Amino acid sequence: MATQHDIALTDALTGIPGPLPPSGVIHIAFPHANRFTIVGNHLAQHDGLSLAAIGIGVHIQSLPAGSRVGIKALTARFAEGETTIAAALRELETHGYLHRTRTRLANGRVVTRTVFCNQPDALLRGGEAVPPMRVTVPPGRVAVPPVRVTVPPVRVTVPPVRVTVPPVRVAVPPVRVAEPAAPVPVLPPVVPAPAPVPPPAPEPTPVPEAAHPLVRVPSRIAPTQPRRPLPQPRELTPELHRAASALLADLRRHAPELVLSEGDVEELAPGAAAWLERGAHPDAIRHALTTELPQPPKYPAKIVRHRLAVLLPPPLPGPQELAPARRAPVTPFQTCEGCDRVFRSPDPGHCRDCRAQYWEAA
Incomplete structure (x- = not known):
């Protein structure tokens, strides 16, 4: 397949008139018979639109009226x-190609009406006709010659049909008055009229095909996780609140980006107090809140709130949790006095088998 495409491409380039440009794109254009959309260069080469916006604009312009072009439909x-x-x-919508308005229907339902305009400039001029533009093909571009289709005349020859009528013999009984028999007329051969030549069939009118079926593509947007609440201390004493507020207000000395307002400090003070209540050192809290910050941080208060909630250390263990676990007592080994077998028992004596023999003997 690749070889056939290469051969066809070489033949097409050979038929291009004029010298080919030394670099850049070379166009090989064929006229479309169906499935085509006229897109202006003002959209395809717009210097203020992104590539995604140009592609979506061309896609919306190629769809039939009534197609869904919302965010959910395009994402699918x-x-x-x-x-x-x-x-x-x-x-x-900013450059005038798309217009979305909220409209209330007769049944009271509010819907979004989407209108796409292929020429926003013509819409601003009040819909006046645009004069035809003269297109000149500079040297080096591909000029597509007009395609001429010659239909040869159709000749229909109908062979003559010969009809032979056999002679008819009529027997007339004898009568008294002899009258000459009337001659039987012989019908001429019936020749059917030549069939009319059907007119050439008109060229089929290009019918736009239906819109492409929607292909369900899994969304790349992950579901948002619920935000963790700000930790709260068990008892917010005035001394603890004062130390937490001072720690938060002092962050801008170590990280100039973390400039918190008085309202932010008052709101985040319980979270820092929870850290101090759990035995975290102020230097450790300051290091956790100011290390590896995003550049530039857009919302310093949200960053501090998130780190106070996510990086909260567990409470310090008490003496009971740190005490070593007590081992269970181990039963010592004993030697049987009857058979010298080793067995576990808190007291010396006989093993199980020897005790059973003594009980049977007794």
Whole structure:
């Protein structure tokens, strides 16, 4: 297959008139008979739209009226996530290609009406006709010659049909008055009229095909985890609250990005107090809150809140948890006085078998 494509490509390049450009793209264009959409260069080469926005704009323009072009429908059709597709739709809406309005129906239901305009400039001019543009092909581009289709005339020859009528003999009984028999007319041969030549069938009108079936692509957006609550101390004493507030207000000396407001310090003070209540050293808390910060941190208070909730250390174990576990007493070994067998027993004596023999003898 690759060899056939290479041969066809070489033949197509040979038929291009004029010298080929030394670099850049070379166009080989054939006229479309069906399944095509006219897209303006103002959209395909827009310098203010991203590649995703241009691709989604071309896709929406190729769909028939009534197709669903919401974020969910486009996410199910393409591999891009909802964030990328939503940003591309906002770009198209900013540059006037897409218009989304909320409309209330007669039954009271509110729906979103989406309108796509292929030429926003013409819409701003009030819909006036745009004069035809003269397209000049510079040297080096591919010029597609017009395709001429010649249909040869169809000749239908109908052979003549010869009909032979046999002679009819009529026997007339004798009568008294002899009258000459009337001659039987002989019908001429019936020749059917030539069949009319059917007119050439008209060229089929290109019918746009149905929209591509939606392919369900799994979404790349992971479900958001619930945010952990800010830890709270068992008893927030004034001394503990004062130490936690001072620790949070002092963070900007060690990390200039973590500038917290008075409201943030007041809100996050119980979380830092929970760390201090569990025996965490202030230097350890400061290191956990200021190490490996994102650059630049957009929301310092949210970063501190998240780390206070996620990196909370467990409470210090007490003396009872740190005490070594007591071992269970071990039964010592004894030697049987009758058979010298070793067995476990708290007291010396006889083993199980010897005791059984003595009981039977007794």
